[in-house]
Amino acid sequence: QKEVEQNSGPLSVPEGAIASLNCTYSDRGSQSFFWYRQYSGKSPELIMSIYSNGDKEDGRFTAQLNKASQYVSLLIRDSQPSDSATYLCAVSKNQAGTALIFGKGTTLSVSS
């Protein structure tokens, strides 16, 4: 079982729709969760961090965390063509010197 799993996609949604990106993780000791957006040929850009169960909203983005189910998701409301990118889920254990563990990413395509 991979440590962090994401559907590779592509996930295709029309402009204005809600895009739902999902991520599961295997280590129950994981405490911090991050979503990064990566445009083709560019480096990852931090979108959201979430540490507690529940929802966290920032503009059009909502991160959802369920530690009991070992599941984290990212919702993008009113999707725009500029949201077309690969979305990387990352988890960590909150310990000094430990890594962010990344999934392979989900490619999102928003059509106009």
Place this chain on the structure above:
Amino acid sequence: ETGVTQSPTHLIKTRGQQVTLRCSSQSGHNTVSWYQQALGQGPQFIFQYYREEENGRGNFPPRFSGLQFPNYSSELNVNALELDDSALYLCASSSGQASSYEQYFGPGTRLTVT
């Protein structure tokens, strides 16, 4: 506020050579982590530097080494380059050594080994 910078942007090396990649952390950040991202994969942790010392290491051989300087900038050195070392090398800085701190990536260095 100055973001994370990396140099060079692109690099082509021959198998067996050595390479040094450089990173300047975001202002106010004292921790630098290095990641390797192969095509189609998520970034993989190489190591982290905090207060000029290696603070944690991923599953990479000793030919991957690094340094951190008093101004928190960092270098990644790779000796005896192999074809599989071709990847995007990412530096991320954060304001603390725990992995709960948000990490911000630089633009990366694309290394091609021929």
